[in-house]
Amino acid sequence: MQTTDKNRRIVLNERPKGEPNDNTLRLEDASIPQPGDGEVLLRTVYLSLDPYMRGRMSAAKSYANPVEIGDTMVGGTVSRVVTSKNKRFNEGDWVLSQGGWQDYSITNGEGVINLGSDTPNPSWALGILGMPGFTAWAGLEFIGEPREGETVVVAAATGPVGATVGQIAKLKGCRVVGIAGGEEKCRYATEELGFDACIDRREGDLKEALKEACPDGIDVYFENVGGAVFDAVLPLMNPHGRIPVCGLVAQYNATSLPEGPDRSPLILGTILTQKLRVQGFIIFDTFGHKFPEFQKVMQAWLKDGKIKYREDMVEGLEKAPQALNGMLKGENFGKLVVRVGPDA
């Protein structure tokens, strides 16, 4: 439990081979840090859990530096200001920062967004109004470029990215087909989010089901999982189709490449003959300058009830490692957030 006399933090204990296990992360106690001049002490209220975190546990070359052994795991947080020696922040303000997996953190304010003292749904800054929502919007708008009447497919359909991609595509007049794990999620995607169809990846033949759900082929596939879903999607892509790639959750725990045959000629061949555009992006890196536009658009959609948002809230910092593992297997239902401490 969060207290006022120590800083619990979860550090990287060893680099995982495959799925993270009990030895991967370690909960330890530290003293609460003291802010210096121009700095702010933050108390974590909400910690975001996101698939990219698996990547940071590995030493492999990626778009961001790995977490070092013994260092606190990185992560987006919504926190409250405990003590401020920085004019931009007042005691009690809600802030969005990269506080990491711990109760308390220090910041000089750089890259920290002040959400004010009276913000509704502060945790949404980690989801629909933050990185996942922005990923969905920018990837779909600027790479997916969906046109009315086209078919858009997205996996992890009830996750914070997938659900948002699908709902935006519906607003643009597309046929939207989701893929999700389990009947309950599929029902949510069609009944609550308004998807035209949602395929349960745990039931039956994914390729056949997808073909049936996409009688006119696929124009945009928003790639956030990879693996079997990508395999099923590829042969159905229409000429001039677009595949924004924001994540590949299905392969993050892989310790080696899958058995052959080597299907890379098939991928390149399809890209050529179908004239596909496949483009990876790392949201703030690629589209950072679009963030203000995103916030304006998304806030309006939320206000008008055009976009729905669901959180999967886990209670307690100590539950974070298990919850992250569950997410990598698709066990969460909505945006996974850890409540680390009370609001006030």
Added chain:
Amino acid sequence: MQTTDKNRRIVLNERPKGEPNDNTLRLEDASIPQPGDGEVLLRTVYLSLDPYMRGRMSAAKSYANPVEIGDTMVGGTVSRVVTSKNKRFNEGDWVLSQGGWQDYSITNGEGVINLGSDTPNPSWALGILGMPGFTAWAGLEFIGEPREGETVVVAAATGPVGATVGQIAKLKGCRVVGIAGGEEKCRYATEELGFDACIDRREGDLKEALKEACPDGIDVYFENVGGAVFDAVLPLMNPHGRIPVCGLVAQYNATSLPEGPDRSPLILGTILTQKLRVQGFIIFDTFGHKFPEFQKVMQAWLKDGKIKYREDMVEGLEKAPQALNGMLKGENFGKLVVRVGPDA
């Protein structure tokens, strides 16, 4: 030899498994067709040989319909008008058309470009001023988007696409690294075309050589071959790199996928972490509206001596099958054109 009393034509005899052999194509004699109202009889002077032709021999789904068994092989031709019953064409005019692998063809003029009666280098319409040159220009300009100081890599560096890509990239102030088969071609690429480096893919370790030639990584890889070159390029791609895909010659004769492991997760993973844009295009299909602009730009460059162009001329229609096979192995040196008949 071309005569005035019969039409030699090369037809698809059977679909090849792997590399085309002596049974794939068949030379046969037919009577010279007669033009009806609005039609024109053309005599083939030059036949273009291009890698895409291998694809048309196969029944597999592609961007264009396959040639049917017994049908004349398709191909771009520069021909002269023998008889015209169409106002747009006069006897003796040079025309660029899809005449196919034969001495004579009939057209109603649709899609046929009249080059006039006194055009210099009429065969260039099959190369630097036609499909391959346009492919190089548009793929580089609109997908590759090279910026000054960036590194551009292209294979088949002395072929009509590769040589043009590299020379345009040099005009834009890029470092240009070619890959070609053999010392002579490599020397031509650096000494005649002005490439900064050219790697002989037949000598030594391609990956090592490429790494050495691209000390700042690769920003644009113009993909026209696939296979081992793609494998060597991928790990060197810089963040936000672009890969226009116009051809995959190295895999056109493949009868099955290569042995494992399956490297597709590696490709997708690199696209994601390096934020790559990989985009296939079929030139007239994707960029057809840009053709007039291309012609203007390229004609000016040729006039100013800024772009050099080399043809590999084969004498006689009957040599076309063997020449096509050679090209699929990289044996041509410059744009491969068959002289089917005399100029006049």
